[in-house]
């Protein structure tokens with residue numbers, strides 16, 4: 001008995017070994033755990049081809065530093081910034097060299113004047129919308145989302161499709177308590193009140209309606225009118241203002257809160273959240289009906305009071321996986337960073353996409369490469385490129401951060417794909433298909449011919 005078992009075990013091992021040998025010899029595409037010494041050569045071959053792909057920047061804040069509409073909120077004073085996102089990052093000097101031929105290696109006040117003068121000379125040479133079009137040409141970006149409070153006349157709407165902000169509809173009551181929560185909210189909440197007021201002016205509404213049903217009509221009108229003005233998506237930065245976990249209140253509950261507080265008394269936090277949870281879900285449904293994708297800030301944020309444990313991407317899971325919202329496209333702006341490993345699994349939902357912006361600026365390319373590689377190995381058809389460019393100040397503008405974001409993303413992408421090719425995960429031609437999808441095609445596909 002014993003002998004027989006041993007015999008059959010040996011035969012099985014022999015058969016398995018044979019099968020394994022033939023598998024190894026006939027399946028050269030079996031992935032291997034370490035990249036080979038060919039990574040640098042593959043990288044050198046891929047990079048110039050990746051640089052030639054015209055990009056669609058899925059998340060950016062283009063504009064001049066003195067333009068208050070670049071965002072619907074502002075950075076709180078004296079907030080900490082991560083190392084690479086500080087305005088003394090020497091890579092921004094490399095950006096000024098590449099874009100404007102900046103001749104110095106520092107940004108001393110005397111030298112900085114050269115850069116300011118050069119830019120104003122170029123603005124004369126490229127008047128109106130031509131200046132920022134020229135910047136996009138220099139970084140091979142075909143078009144770039146302009147996530148802004150309002151659009152200015154100096155951005156070409158054909159190349160800078162507008163993504164407007166929808167958070168302010170959630171703050172229609174007396175916000176005394178909200179504003180007093182911490183110094184950051186003291187900056188943010190009054191700007192939300194201002195934004196809501198601008199929507200009221202746009203719709204010719206002098207006072208908020210007395211009942212919820214008229215308030216919801218007002219919201220729908222703003223959304224449709226923004227869409228007519230060229231808006232392609234609505235954006236939430238709600239994580240800066242409250243938790244991203246939304247309960248599921250009834251309309252009656254929201255109505256009760258609205259009726260109680262629209263005349264001016266301060267709502268307790270619990271009541272305010274019930275109302276906001278209802279409005280957020282209402283906006284999500286409208287996004288599906290109007291074909292307006294919903295962009296949501298999902299990352300750690302600026303300011304020292306950003307609550308990462310309450311406002312992280314996973315808080316959104318119950319909304320994203322709710323079948324009632326299957327016709328709404330969600331774009332998780334900043335891909336949940338630093339929880340991008342968790343976030344990519346939310347893209348299992350057919351209507352959920354990730355945008356990598358900010359990750360490429362917050363991390364150096366060596367680290368951002370790991371993010372992209374993990375995403376490319378999980379849902380490569382659900383990830384999109386963005387820079388989150390922003391005008392830092394009068395000297396270093398959106399121009400330099402566009403350059404740094406685009407450049408860093410292309411370098412990290414080439415490196416991630418080179419490792420995947422070397423590890424036998426994909427071929428080089430598949431690598432270039434994935435690069436085109438990430439840099440351009442996947443995002444453009446979400447807007448039904450409205451962008452290119």
Ligand SMILES: [Zn+2]
Pocket residue numbers: 059060061147388
């Ligand atoms: Zn942004």
